Amino acid sequence: MTAGPAIAPREPAAAGNPLDDVDIADELAVFAKVVAHDFSGPLQSVRGFGNILLDTLGGRIDEQERGYLGEMVVAAERMQALNDSLTSWVRARNAALEVREVSLDLIVAECIEAFRSSAVERGAVISASPLPAVHADATAIGRVLHHLVDNALRYTRADRSPVIHVETAMRGTDPAFVVRDNGPGIAEGNRERAFGLFKRLESNRDGGSTGVGLTISRTIIERHGGRLWLEAAPDGGLEAIFTLPAFSGMASGAAVGSSPVRMDESTERRQRQRRAALATIVELSDEAIFSKDLSGHIITWNRAAETLYGFSAAEAEGQHISMLMAPDRLHELPELMSRVRLGERTHLETVRLRKDGTQFDVALTVSPIRDPQGDLVGASVIARDVTERHQAEGDLRAIFDVAPDAIVVISRDGAIHAVNSQTENAFGYRADELIGQPVEMLLPERFRAEHIARLMAFTTDPKLRPMGTDHELFGLRRDGVEFPVDIQVSTVPTKDGRLPVAVIRDVTERRRLEHLRDDFVANAAHELRTPLTTLAGLGETLSRSFDVMERADIEEAFAAMARQGERARVLIANLLDLSNIEGGRTDFAIVNVELLPLVERVLEAAPPPDDKAVAIAVPSGIAVRADPDRLAQVVTNLLVNAYRYGGQQIRIHAPQEGSQVVLAVTDDGAGIERDLVPKLFEPFTRGKAASVVRGSGIGLALCRRIVEGMDGQIRYEQIVPRGSSFRVSLRRAT
Amino acid sequence: MSATILVVEDEADIMLTIRLTLRAEGYEVMGVTSGEAALEIFADCPPDVTVLDVALPGIDGLEVVRRLRKDAKHRNARIIITSAHASGHVRLLTDALGCEYLTKPFSTKELAATVAAALSHREDAEETARDPSALNDPLSARAAP
Numbered sequence: 042m043t044a045g046p047a048i049a050p051r052e053p054a055a056a057g058n059p060l061d062d063v064d065i066a067d068e069l070a071v072f073a074k075v076v077a078h079d080f081s082g083p084l085q086s087v088r089g090f091g092n093i094l095l096d097t098l099g100g101r102i103d104e105q106e107r108g109y110l111g112e113m114v115v116a117a118e119r120m121q122a123l124n125d126s127l128t129s130w131v132r133a134r135n136a137a138l139e140v141r142e143v144s145l146d147l148i149v150a151e152c153i154e155a156f157r158s159s160a161v162e163r164g165a166v167i168s169a170s171p172l173p174a175v176h177a178d179a180t181a182i183g184r185v186l187h188h189l190v191d192n193a194l195r196y197t198r199a200d201r202s203p204v205i206h207v208e209t210a211m212r213g214t215d216p217a218f219v220v221r222d223n224g225p226g227i228a229e230g231n232r233e234r235a236f237g238l239f240k241r242l243e244s245n246r247d248g249g250s251t252g253v254g255l256t257i258s259r260t261i262i263e264r265h266g267g268r269l270w271l272e273a274a275p276d277g278g279l280e281a282i283f284t285l286p287a288f289s290g291m292a293s294g295a296a297v298g299s300s301p302v303r304m305d306e307s308t309e310r311r312q313r314q315r316r317a318a319l320a321t322i323v324e325l326s327d328e329a330i331f332s333k334d335l336s337g338h339i340i341t342w343n344r345a346a347e348t349l350y351g352f353s354a355a356e357a358e359g360q361h362i363s364m365l366m367a368p369d370r371l372h373e374l375p376e377l378m379s380r381v382r383l384g385e386r387t388h389l390e391t392v393r394l395r396k397d398g399t400q401f402d403v404a405l406t407v408s409p410i411r412d413p414q415g416d417l418v419g420a421s422v423i424a425r426d427v428t429e430r431h432q433a434e435g436d437l438r439a440i441f442d443v444a445p446d447a448i449v450v451i452s453r454d455g456a457i458h459a460v461n462s463q464t465e466n467a468f469g470y471r472a473d474e475l476i477g478q479p480v481e482m483l484l485p486e487r488f489r490a491e492h493i494a495r496l497m498a499f500t501t502d503p504k505l506r507p508m509g510t511d512h513e514l515f516g517l518r519r520d521g522v523e524f525p526v527d528i529q530v531s532t533v534p535t536k537d538g539r540l541p542v543a544v545i546r547d548v549t550e551r552r553r554l555e556h557l558r559d560d561f562v563a564n565a566a567h568e569l570r571t572p573l574t575t576l577a578g579l580g581e582t583l584s585r586s587f588d589v590m591e592r593a594d595i596e597e598a599f600a601a602m603a604r605q606g607e608r609a610r611v612l613i614a615n616l617l618d619l620s621n622i623e624g625g626r627t628d629f630a631i632v633n634v635e636l637l638p639l640v641e642r643v644l645e646a647a648p649p650p651d652d653k654a655v656a657i658a659v660p661s662g663i664a665v666r667a668d669p670d671r672l673a674q675v676v677t678n679l680l681v682n683a684y685r686y687g688g689q690q691i692r693i694h695a696p697q698e699g700s701q702v703v704l705a706v707t708d709d710g711a712g713i714e715r716d717l718v719p720k721l722f723e724p725f726t727r728g729k730a731a732s733v734v735r736g737s738g739i740g741l742a743l744c745r746r747i748v749e750g751m752d753g754q755i756r757y758e759q760i761v762p763r764g765s766s767f768r769v770s771l772r773r774a775t
Numbered sequence: 776m777s778a779t780i781l782v783v784e785d786e787a788d789i790m791l792t793i794r795l796t797l798r799a800e801g802y803e804v805m806g807v808t809s810g811e812a813a814l815e816i817f818a819d820c821p822p823d824v825t826v827l828d829v830a831l832p833g834i835d836g837l838e839v840v841r842r843l844r845k846d847a848k849h850r851n852a853r854i855i856i857t858s859a860h861a862s863g864h865v866r867l868l869t870d871a872l873g874c875e876y877l878t879k880p881f882s883t884k885e886l887a888a889t890v891a892a893a894l895s896h897r898e899d900a901e902e903t904a905r906d907p908s909a910l911n912d913p914l915s916a917r918a919a920p
Contacts, residue, residue, distance in 0.1 A: 574880035578792040582883040586799030601788045
């Protein structure tokens with residue numbers, strides 16, 4: 042209606058006429074109001090005097106004259122009807138709406154009752170499906186339904202009985218009310234024109250309509266924040282369809298109020314615009330928003346709610362909210378509703394059901410809804426799908442938990458706020474035993490004071506800082522065992538602000554390796570000490586005292602120097618070998634190697650001392666995958682060990698062990714001391730026997746590295762009743 | 776008569792080195808490889824100076840010294856401790872037990888000088904401790920209870 046041209050001056054609206062208490066901005070409406078008001082009196086006069094003339098002149102004028110006069114009165118009545126329509130349109134535009142919850146069922150029933158006789162007269166059937174309650178002005182909506190049904194009864198087809206049906210339906214995503222007839226319909230291009238003032242349709246033969254019904258209806262529906270339009274019915278008839286925001290949204294629920302307060306029209310218009318905007322915002326929101334009454338029945342249901350829960354608005358509205366809840370969550374409802382009744386807003390993360398029965402994680406915000414008098418009438422619910430967030434949180438939690446370090450988040454008061462799985466593993470507590478406890482429980486007593494001091498310093502200067510830079514730190518397990526740790530302290534942002542977080546690394550293994558390395562260096566130095574003492578010492582003595590020394594002593598000195606020089610050479614060569622193999626700098630030239638010739642060659646190069654005997658029991662033709670020089674080095678080492686520490690009878694043999702070929706060096710000596718066996722292949726492990734006859738201390742360690750470098754294994758077996766056996770397993774030759 | 780030196784050392788070539796060096800210096804050298812053997816030598820025929828390794832199988836060098844110091848006869852025995860462990864506590868114990876100290880590896884020149892110094896200290900000590908009644912018997916101080 043706002044499209045109307047400015048066809049009247051504004052002055053009359055401000056000229057103190059009886060309607061000027063209504064502030065109308067719309068010029069057409071101003072015109073209509075003025076016309077309706079100013080024409081009313083003259084028309085009354087024309088019709089009234091016309092009727093008086095008909096009565097008084099009845100016998101004095103002829104039939105034709107009486108006909109003319111009659112036409113005049115009818116025309117005046119017709120004009121009066123038009124004027125009444127105009128008035129009712131203006132009223133439809135401007136009158137205060139009394140919006141409250143009304144039963145559409147009841148309004149439709151009253152409407153059908155009102156048309157009963159004319160329906161019977163025309164052989165028409167008027168029916169309605171069950172309709173929900175809406176928030177609307179009952180009288181105004183009654184007029185809309187009256188006009189729509191009236192139109193449907195007026196525009197009918199001669200070839201069939203009128204059938205009129207009122208129902209709710211979906212139009213796109215909008216729930217709507219439909220008044221459907223089986224009349225001639227309106228061509229698509231003309232449908233919108235039907236809403237123009239006084240647009241009467243061709244088939245309206247009976248003259249009972251002023252052509253303002255659709256205009257008034259649309260005005261009323263739009264004032265409710267809804268829309269009214271026409272569509273073709275499936276069977277060619279017409280559908281008059283309207284939406285009410287009270288149905289598809291909730292904004293108008295808080296509308297003009299239950300007491301008919303006549304409002305300033307511009308205020309009402311602003312409110313109307315605001316409500317319409319709110320309704321649109323709610324409807325188009327990406328958040329699922331719905332409302333429920335105090336008994337828990339769903340009142341409104343927006344598009345996002347449809348998407349989230351899978352129920353259409355038509356399916357959801359009127360249903361009880363419990364249909365969205367898994368049975369094990371129903372207990373939440375009384376609590377939620379009682380908080381609504383207390384006027385409290387509730388945030389809740391829980392699980393809800395979709396139409397298809399699947400569950401999803403949801404964050405709910407439940408807020409009370411009050412009517413303008415402040416009475417609680419229901420609750421709005423904003424539902425957010427947090428499955429993905431939970432998934433993301435779950436992913437982060439998983440990362441948190443697979444972190445190799447213990448991570449402890451500390452609250453401001455020094456209590457443990459959160460821990461990861463590694464914290465539980467490292468310290469032997471369950472998370473629930475740690476959270477809320479003072480973080481010092483994870484530290485040995487002697488570090489606690491320092492830790493508190495550092496934490497205090499940290500809160501004033503929160504930079505990433507390692508703890509215990511000046512000494513080793515230890516963690517305290519639940520069982521009282523201490524273990525060496527590195528601690529890095531940082532902060533993380535949380536919903537409680539930035540909190541200190543300690544990343545605690547168990548450095549037991551690193552310390553062990555460090556000690557191993559230190560021991561290795563110390564051992565290597567120690568091993569070199571005797572050769573160097575001998576070489577330097579005897580050299581010095583010889584040079585200083587050669588002339589006074591007996592010949593036998595001189596010879597003995599040179600022999601010792603040669604021996605210790607060789608020992609130092611072997612030690613250094615072996616250390617280099619070991620280092621190269623461990624550093625991956627040694628290439629093994631793996632080929633097929635026949636064992637017997639190799640063993641014979643080794644024995645020839647390293648023959649047994651006079652008091653020992655070596656027997657070779659390796660069948661010819663057995664071959665392995667190996668680097669022949671490296672394998673010879675291993676066999677030599679094992680053989681020399683046997684010469685030094687083993688028994689008198691030494692045997693080199695090749696027992697069959699499955700798919701592997703084993704080369705064994707076995708003696709009948711005292712065997713290896715039991716407590717040495719686990720460390721036998723580590724550098725600088727040596728038994729008592731070695732204090733008399735010393736090797737380099739790393740021969741077996743080197744053997745293991747070489748054998749493993751050729752994809753084999755070396756192991757030691759105690760022989761019962763006496764003896765040692767070193768067994769090298771290698772892949773069979775291809 | 777040349778002085779008698781006892782060498783207690785379990786590593787054969789170190790023993791050899793010490794023995795050949797001290798023989799070249801003109802000393803009589805006795806060698807044993809354990810603490811127990813060293814204590815037996817002291818019981819039978821106490822040496823003038825002892826070169827004693829700390830790390831020995833069985834009772835170690837420091838324990839040998841402690842036992843000797845409990846015996847009044849050997850309270851003033853001149854002992855040179857040799858050790859590869861230059862750690863402070865061995866050094867402190869050595870001082871507390873009234874011993875000289877040599878860190879392995881040592882030079883044989885250093886060894887010879889230390890032994891010579893120990894022998895002269897022994898003589899000084901005997902001078903100051905000498906009982907007037909033993910003036911004419913220099914060996915009595917060593918044998919006295």
